[in-house]
Amino acid sequence: MARPRKSPVSSPALALPPALASWAEAIGDAIGRGLARALHNSGLGATGGNLAAPMRKRGRPPKVFMGPVPPERRCTVPGCERESRSKGLCSAHYQAERRRNLAANNKPKPS
Ligand SMILES: [Zn+2]
Structure with a gap:
């Protein structure tokens, strides 16, 4: 004899009351939109020079060419x-x- 299903709790996400579900959906939407905005603002330098900490290159900084070395210091x-x-x-x-x-x-x- 097959076991009768007591309640539809097979998936906990579906067990939320409709109000809570829509609230969670709204939160998820807001987070997604905020992330997208943050990524857009921080990327590609289109917002001008408001980057507090610009990306630094790693490794040895490029050598600065100071012109020819004078003979007495060669x-x-x-x-x-x-x-x-x-x-x-x-x-x-x-x-x-x-x-x-x-x-x-x-x-x-x-x-
Ligand atoms: Zn030498």
């Missing part, structure tokens, strides 16, 4: 046009020099 390695950072060398050549010195100092002594 790296002393011939052919290198970069600005000297320390000991008359650019950062690349300074690091190369430093690495060379470290390797020379750490070389195991021949016994």
Whole structure:
């Protein structure tokens, strides 16, 4: 014998009274509209410069070109046009020099 269904509670959403259901629907509509408006206002820069926190690019900021390096501040390695950072060398050549010195100092002594 089939079990008789007591009440239509198979789906709780349908068990809401009509007033509550329409209220919930209205809330959902309002939320959807608000979200759409917020997305529209925050996007694409069409509203002018009222963005408090503009999107920042990640990573290293782009290098600012300051014009040619004057000869007295140039790296002393011939052919290198970069600005000297320390000991008359650019950062690349300074690091190369430093690495060379470290390797020379750490070389195991021949016994
Ligand atoms: Zn250099």
